[in-house]
Amino acid sequence: MKPLLLVAAVALIDDDKRVLIAQRPARKSMAGLWEFPGGKVEAGETPEDALCREIKEELDIELCRTCLAPFNFASHAYENFHLLMPLYLCRTWEGDITPREGQTVKWVRALDLNRYPMPPADEPLIPWLRDLLSGASAHL
Ligand SMILES: Nc1nc2c([nH]c(=O)n2[C@H]2C[C@H](O)[C@@H](COP(=O)(O)OP(=O)(O)OP(=O)(O)O)O2)c(=O)[nH]1
Ligand SMILES: [Mg+2]
Secondary structure, eight states: OOOEEEEEEEEEBOTTSEEEEEEOOTTSTTTTOEEOSEEEOOTTOOHHHHHHHHHHHHHOOEEOGGGOEEEEEEEEEOSSOEEEEEEEEEOOEESOOOOOSSOEEEEEEGGGGGGSOOOGGGTTHHHHHHHHHHSOOTTO
16 A cells, blocks of 8 residues: 655735745756645644645745644645645744745746646646636635
């Protein structure tokens, strides 16, 4: 049986309803694909703890836990593991976004997300984000 890998990720959203995506650097698996910032949940961490830690490491900003809204999740069978990835939404943070791991980041409109190749696990999440951000959503 494949191990279950728990990864926490966030869709950061700016005042123009754009989403931040990051391009995975060359040294990582799935290099070149665009992803939601985040990373693996380590032993003893909650998904929210892991996300705040990863986002500080990757983007040098502080997320406040109460600003993390659970949005959706990805569940995808990769060859060597099964990915379970809660995706949170966050519209406020402290600090200026500064990529710290050599990754390129981009603010993208929901309708344009399909121009950026993402890992297969992420594909089912895109229409949900498009619905949330391109319509007159009561949630934002
Ligand atoms: N962060 C993130 N990971 C994703 C997404 N989609 C997706 O399939 N993944 C996969 C890629 C990796 O196999 C795994 C997360 O790995 P990661 O490389 O971000 O983990 P990490 O930040 O803890 O990095 P590392 O130090 O362990 O290399 O989840 C996504 O949208 N965001
Ligand atoms: Mg990561």
